[in-house]
Amino acid sequence: GCGKSTTARVLMQLINQDSGELVFDGETVGSRALPLRQFRRQAQMVFQDSYSSLNPRMTIEDSIAFAPTVHGLPSREAITRARDLLARVGLQPERFAGRYPHELSGGQRQRVN
Structure with missing residues (x-):
């Protein structure tokens, strides 16, 4: 109730x-x-609610690869990067990449975010 989320x-x-x-x-954002x-x-x-920031219709791998793809990274490279990131946060890509947000625990969703 003190404005942390609004500030963020x-x-x-x-x-x-x-x-x-x-x-x-030292630089003005948006300049x-x-x-x-x-x-x-x-x-x-x-985000505090890790479930609400993930698209329930996208796999975890697709959710992670989405932003790099939007920024111009080829899809195949974005998927490779997503799998690498999953491994770096302790989520085995072969087990978690194809899952959907509702199939993960709150802590796992937080690591995805």
Whole structure:
């Protein structure tokens, strides 16, 4: 109730602030020097409800590979990266890549996020 989630959403520019500016590493976010897309590549938000931030119709592998694909990475490379990331957070790709969010525990979904 003290505004942590709202502050995080403002920092990620998911909602607009009423006044002021957001400065990251000495640059104004959203400026020519630091476009929002470049800032978001360097920042991360972990939502409190890990289930609501995953698409229930996409496999875990597809969910992780989605953002790199949007940023121009070929699909095959994005899938390889997704599988590598799963392994790095302790989720065996051969067991978890093809699962859907409802098939994971809360902690596993948090690691996916």
